Amino acid sequence: xxxxxxxxxxxxxxxxxxxxxxxxxxxxxxxxxxxxxxxxxxxxxxxxxxxxxxxxxxxxxxxxxxxxxxxxxxxxxxxxxxxxxxxxxxxxxxxxxxxxxxxxxxxxxxxxxxxxxxxxxxxxxxxxxxxxxxxxxxxxxxxxxxxxxxxxxxxxxxxxxxxxxxxxxxxxxxxxxxxxxxxxxxxxxxxxxxxxxxxxxxxxxxxxxxxxxxxxxxxxxxxxxxxxxxxxxxxxxxxxxxxxxxxxxxxxxxxxxxxxxxxxxxxxxxxxxxxxxxxxxxxxxxxxxxxxxxxxxxxxxxxxxxxxxxxxxxxxxxxxxxxxxxxxxxxxxxxxxxxxxxxxxxxxxxxxxxxxxxxxxxxxxxxxxxxxxxxxxxxxxxxxxxxxxxxxxxxxxxxxxxxxxxx
Numbered sequence: 077x078x079x080x081x082x083x084x085x086x087x088x089x090x091x092x093x094x095x096x097x098x099x100x101x102x103x104x105x106x107x108x109x110x111x112x113x114x115x116x117x118x119x120x121x122x123x124x125x126x127x128x129x130x131x132x133x134x135x136x137x138x139x140x141x142x143x144x145x146x147x148x149x150x151x152x153x154x155x156x157x158x159x160x161x162x163x164x165x166x167x168x169x170x171x172x173x174x175x176x177x178x179x180x181x182x183x184x185x186x187x188x189x190x191x192x193x194x195x196x197x198x199x200x201x202x203x204x205x206x207x208x209x210x211x212x213x214x215x216x217x218x219x220x221x222x223x224x225x226x227x228x229x230x231x232x233x234x235x236x237x238x239x240x241x242x243x244x245x246x247x248x249x250x251x252x253x254x255x256x257x258x259x260x261x262x263x264x265x266x267x268x269x270x271x272x273x274x275x276x277x278x279x280x281x282x283x284x285x286x287x288x289x290x291x292x293x294x295x296x297x298x299x300x301x302x303x304x305x306x307x308x309x310x311x312x313x314x315x316x317x318x319x320x321x322x323x324x325x326x327x328x329x330x331x332x333x334x335x336x337x338x339x340x341x342x343x344x345x346x347x348x349x350x351x352x353x354x355x356x357x358x359x360x361x362x363x364x365x366x367x368x369x370x371x372x373x374x375x376x377x378x379x380x381x382x383x384x385x386x387x388x389x390x391x392x393x394x395x396x397x398x399x400x401x402x403x404x405x406x407x408x409x410x411x412x413x414x415x416x417x418x419x420x421x422x423x424x425x426x427x428x429x430x431x432x433x434x435x436x437x438x439x440x441x442x443x444x445x446x447x448x449x450x451x452x453x454x455x456x457x458x459x460x461x462x463x464x465x466x467x468x469x470x471x472x473x474x475x476x477x478x479x480x481x482x483x
Contacts, residue, residue, distance in 0.1 A: 079345055079352065080263040086317035086328045087345060090356060093315055094330070094338035100317065101448040109446040109454025113436045116285040122385040124464045129364040130154055132249055134235070134242040134256050136366045136379055139395060141273050143168065143241065147189035148206065153279070153391055154381050156245040158232060159183055159195070163206040170234035170243040176210070176227040177202045204229055239270025258322035260360065267358070268349055272375055272395035275409045278417055279391045286365065286380040286388040288429035293359060293367045295450035296329045302428060306420050318452045323363035323459040325452050328356040363459060373397070376416060386433055390426070392417055
């Protein structure tokens, strides 16, 4: 295997920074980003985000392995009652989790997919096939004026790609995940997400705006201070390389091992994920609301939703290699999960977001500032602002050049 081109270019930029002993941001001409504090607590902004970001765009609703053939799964994390299904032939679909008779919820929330030959409404027994069509109505003759073919479940645009399940939560929309991902679509196969399996998923709500979590994962400036006793010992100080793919952002955060690697002019680029993750931790913000962090031996997949202007829904899927999803590996993954979810994420990143939220209305600041060492934060907020203004963040569906300023 070889590194995909943009990932390889980013790793070479890390090498160049180490050789020159000078971080990229020192030579950046990008302006400091100033983000109005109202963007983190305004009800009007939150409503616009739902309309412009969380209804028309493809959103990740799970990992493909979470939904085996012949199973269904209720999904409520995005404010829309969704029902995910996979029929016996393996095709993934999504519907509104609503009966066409009297509007009853069809499948209740569950931590795992449920095996179902059919979907039966618990109110009056109307029954649907996994591909959505109406199969049976109790006392069908009572509905002889109703065309059964028009009573199928309401479908949502759905697609399976790169081992992930994607849905647009609007029935009248369309979906094209490859186009949505822009150039990032060509990078993702290398990362092997399809070959992973879920170890644990945690869902929670926190009193903070969802964008504060995105902000934290778009810069390494905070690692030395906020994470000084947890993960900072593994990382070079603030050394990153970030690239934009339309509104999506991929970053490599250099690990300490990269320092020795960079000293050798003829040191080859790594040829697989394990070798790459020894030198740098790849992370992606998949617009608008998903974060990937490729740790040395597993993936954290985080998805976010603005339950309210100052309340976020957090879902963290810990995905591990399929060949290590065995009982003998369980103690290792349990320890790892506690470190990352309960330690780094909850006690540090999320606690920091909550702390920021508490002071936003104090009058201390009328804006938050992201400097040149945090330029990706400015990129993200620029793209959000354009979307809310009705100007697509990626009008040509083409990747933006590395380091370029938002147009």
